[in-house]
Amino acid sequence: MxxxxxxxxxxxxxxxxxxxxxxxxxxxxxxxxxxxxxxxxxxxxxxxxxxxxxxxxxxxxxxxxxxxxxxxxxxxxxxxxxxDTDLPKPSISMSPGWVEFLGSNITIQCRARGPVKRFYLHRFGYPYAGLPRMIETDGDVADFLFIDVSWDQLGEYFCTYRPPWGFLMSMPSNTVALQLLDTNLLDPPSISLRPLGGVDLATNVTISCMTTEWYDKTFYLEKAGGQMLWELWTRRTVATFFIIHVNWEHGGEYRCTYAMRRAMSLSSDPVELLIRDPDLPRPNISLSPSSVALLGSNIIISCWMEGLNNTFYLHKAGKRKAPQSVESKEGMALFQISNVRLNHAGSYSCSYRTPKLFKTSENSNNVDLLVLGLKYSY
Missing domain, CATH: 2.60.40.10 (Immunoglobulins)
Structure with missing residues (x-):
């Protein structure tokens, strides 16, 4: 029927x-x-x-x-x-992810909060291009399987359902977008985050995605866990995403992809958004053998926090690059500067991140490294 x-x-x-x-x-x-x-x-x-x-x-x-x-x-x-607007909207999800390789298998799952007689899966923008796919069920969930995904299955999908009573249909779920990867067509983008290092709560953050392609394209920003956050269409080579008033939920790992000419690039390398937790104790920092170094000598900057084996970060005041990171051993991380140069002089501090969470401590006190040059006479 x-x-x-x-x-x-x-x-x-x-x-x-x-x-x-x-x-x-x-x-x-x-x-x-x-x-x-x-x-x-x-x-x-x-x-x-x-x-x-x-x-x-x-x-x-x-x-x-x-x-x-x-x-x-x-x-x-x-x-x-x-x-029927009184029926709860269903939810929809896609696995293993919203971006897949050409020819792979995916599952779109529809779920309702209550008994369901039949689920429908619709493709957005194709209301009359054939009937929606449907699954009869006596439960509250249905899995729609796509075997050997092809280009003509790209698009946005949503769910509706029919309850066991009456001739009613729910309002549509949110949409999920199916995009395909073709690694032979597009190079992966690069990604950067500002400000660098940990940020305070309520800070504004920008994440920039960059490619060398000038044609029309759509950039996507994805958070670890398969959560696609934002998309941005542009003719430019850079897309900038803004996170306003950062909160704890924003902490995480982010990657970029972009779609162009019906193809999707591979993901960029990840960047981590770490949020400073003022309740974490600050680490300690020291310089050895001395805070004064001769050109060409070696210096070790030690960062430690008793009882913690975490990732430590070394920050240099005024430096615009991402901080160095070292995994600690027995609560201590050693940062070595070999063959000291004049540009190594400056103020250093360190911080650490908590295991499995995207929280970081506030920076330690500063230590100043002075570099002495040699004066030659002729």
Missing amino acids: ASQLGYSVGEDAGIHCETSFSRNGVSLEPFKKYRIQPVNPDKVTFVIVNVSKEDGGIYTSYAVDRNTWFRSEQSDLVELLIK
Whole structure:
């Protein structure tokens, strides 16, 4: 049995009927509030004006030859479903991810908060390009499997469902976008984050994605866990994403991809957004053998925090590059500067991050490294 797409209360619904047994025209009688719109001698559309929930149901049609009054057999059955705004919207997810390789297998899962008779999977922008895929169920979840994904399956998908009672349909879920990777077409973008290092709560952060391609493209910013956050269409080679007033939930690992000419690039390298936690104790820092170094000598900067084996970061005041990082051993991390040069002089501090969380301590106190040059006389 085929189902019509759901109609909202107050809309006009159209049911299309067609026959080929007669070339003398089709005789159809209007019923109730139906309006007949002839399309050609053998095809008409029944229009149900100002649809209500009572109009939901199972419909069939037949045709009558005007000359012989011969009546055709009844058509197949069709369900007319009415959208019910009181039903909870379903949720939708895609696995293993929203970006996949050409020819891979993916699953789109639809889930409802309550009993369901049938789930529907729709492709956005294709309401009449074939009926939506459907799965009968007596539970609250349905998995739609795509085998050997191809280019013509790209697009955005959403779910609806029919409850076990009435001829009703839920409002649509959010959408998920299916994009495909073709590693032979596009190089991966690069990514950068400002400000560097840990940031304070309520700080504004920018994440920039860059490529060498000048043509129209859409950049995507993804957070670890397969969560696609934002997309941005541009003709430029750089797309900038803004995170306003950072909170704890923003901490994490981010990557960029971009789509162009129906192809998706590989992901960029990751960048980490770390958020400073003022409740974490500050680490300690020291210089050895001395805070004064001769050109060409070696210096070790030690950072430590008793009882913690974490990643430590070394920051230099005024430096615009990402801080160096070292995994600690027995709570201590050693940063070695070999063959000291004049540009190594400056103020240094360190911080550390907590295991498995994207939180970082505030910076330690500063230590100053002075570099002495040699004066030659001729």
